[in-house]
Structures are given as C-alpha cells and as structure tokens.
Amino acid sequence: MEGSSLSVRKGAWTEKEDILLKNCIEKYGEGKWHKVPSRAGLNRCRKSCRLRWTNYLNPNIKRGAFAADEVDLIIRLHNLLGNRWSLIAGRLPGRTANDVKNYFNTHLSKKKVAPSFDPKPHLNPSTPSFKVIKPCPLILSKNSFPVILCEDKKTNTTTATTLASNNILVSANGGNNIGYCFPNENDEVIWWDNLMMNGKETDYQQKQDSMNNINLSVLGDWHINEEMDCSTTCNLDEEDNYGNLDELYLDGELWNVFNQ
DNA sequence: AAATTATACAACCGCCGCATT
DNA sequence: CAATGCGGCGGTTGTATAATT
Numbered sequence: 001m002e003g004s005s006l007s008v009r010k011g012a013w014t015e016k017e018d019i020l021l022k023n024c025i026e027k028y029g030e031g032k033w034h035k036v037p038s039r040a041g042l043n044r045c046r047k048s049c050r051l052r053w054t055n056y057l058n059p060n061i062k063r064g065a066f067a068a069d070e071v072d073l074i075i076r077l078h079n080l081l082g083n084r085w086s087l088i089a090g091r092l093p094g095r096t097a098n099d100v101k102n103y104f105n106t107h108l109s110k111k112k113v114a115p116s117f118d119p120k121p122h123l124n125p126s127t128p129s130f131k132v133i134k135p136c137p138l139i140l141s142k143n144s145f146p147v148i149l150c151e152d153k154k155t156n157t158t159t160a161t162t163l164a165s166n167n168i169l170v171s172a173n174g175g176n177n178i179g180y181c182f183p184n185e186n187d188e189v190i191w192w193d194n195l196m197m198n199g200k201e202t203d204y205q206q207k208q209d210s211m212n213n214i215n216l217s218v219l220g221d222w223h224i225n226e227e228m229d230c231s232t233t234c235n236l237d238e239e240d241n242y243g244n245l246d247e248l249y250l251d252g253e254l255w256n257v258f259n260q
Numbered sequence: 261a262a263a264t265t266a267t268a269c270a271a272c273c274g275c276c277g278c279a280t281t
Numbered sequence: 282c283a284a285t286g287c288g289g290c291g292g293t294t295g296t297a298t299a300a301t302t
Contacts, residue, residue, distance in 0.1 A: 034287065051271065086290060102269050266300070
C-alpha cells in the first residue's frame, strides 16, 4: 500500500534535502523513484522526491515570469485541450505542468479573462471559443508570415505579433510561430490528432514550401497581450485588454479589416 | 505601524493507467 | 484474471510574501 511508511517527512524541503536529492539524481539518473529515498538517504516518499525534482530542482526548469508568447500559447492550448497541464507544459520548453497550472489559475482563470472565453476544450477550429464578429479571409504569399504591428506609445516601439487561424494571438516579439500557422481549415485538427496519437508534430514549414498560397481566416475580437498598448492599431478595452482590430498590417502592407 | 486580505506557488492527496507477478 | 506496485496527472491546500486598509 502506498504512503504507508511511518513518520515520512512532509512540507517544505530543506537545502540539505535538496542537495541529497540532487546528488542522487546526478549519480543514478531520473526514474526508479521508489528507490530514490533510500539511495539519497532521504526520509521522504517517492512522490515527494519526484515532485521536488520535476518541479523545482531539475536544472532544465525555466525560471522567471512567463513571456508574452508563452502566455498566448497557454491560452490557445488550454482552449484546445482544457486542463491537460502536462500536455500544455510540453509545448513550453522549461516550464513544468505545475508552473503552467499555477500561472493559469492565478492569472488566466475564467474571472480574469474576457467574458467570451470558453474554457471547454474543442478541436474544431471552425467553432472558435471566442466570439466571431466577422470572418475576413486573407491570402498570403508564399513563405510570408501574418503579422500585426502594435505600437507601444509608452516606449515608442513597435511590436510584431503573429496570428493563428482561429483568432488567437499566438506569439509576440519574434517567437517561432510557423508551426501554428495552418494553411488549411482542417490542418490544425490533423496537427493535434497527430500529436495525440503519435506524439509527433506535423511540420507545416515544409508544407508551406511546396505551396503557392497560405489561406488564413482572420476573425474578430482579438486577444491583445496585457503588456502592449495597442491603441494605434487596435481599440483596446482597458478593463480586460480585449478589443476589435482596426488595422491589420501584413508584411508591412495595410489590409482592410471589417469590423461589425 | 499593525492588522487584515490577497496573491503566488510549492507541496500534498487521491486517483488513474499500465506493467508485472 | 486479480492483485499489486509504480509513475504520472490534476485538483486542492498550506504557507510565505506582498498589498491594502
């Protein structure tokens, strides 16, 4: 029976315990967690050891605040997957499932995002969770990226932000987004199916190389990153940082955007 | 300055799926 | 086939710190 050992230590880890666990993992490697307490000389259960390593001591863990593109990706992935934190964290290098879960619950939970946000997962991009005002199909030239330019009036800088096919901003400040720009309507479903079934991502960059055009549907009600002041290009609701797009720049060219 | 409240996040708990016996 | 053990996951709690009153 699990957890039956008496007087196993609980609560916050001491520096000494951390060192013992670290030394043990460095010597024997990750895994075989049931052996770790005895190997390390720790009076902790295997779960506690595993958790301490995977959520805190592992040197691959990325520290510090979540970047804008990470936040956008969390929103987008949560919209597709629901509370499958480990899967979401798997798309964020260096972030743990616990980190993502904690961040979402404190910063992005239902009360703290736009009222139209639907936390229920879905895999069909034709039924986006955000309210659709008016679809605006665009044809982009080969190898081009859809980009919104947002002016920050406070710092007098311009930020480039890319778009995904189902009206959620996926990144900002030069994040690598090519994998999330799906050329056709069903590609996102295929991409996720492939990821779920085979644990592999379909490489859309290669697909784009063999295509003449990328079709991208631009929908209304854009989610704008909190840190941006996009008042030049977007009407922002100061309360919740959601607004309608007024101007859309693609490859430096102004495109028409039809608001309701 | 002290008390209270809110926030962030580390850690625990119970459950599940899978492999082994 | 059932029992057992393990790794892993998501929900939740506990607590230190920050912000507010």
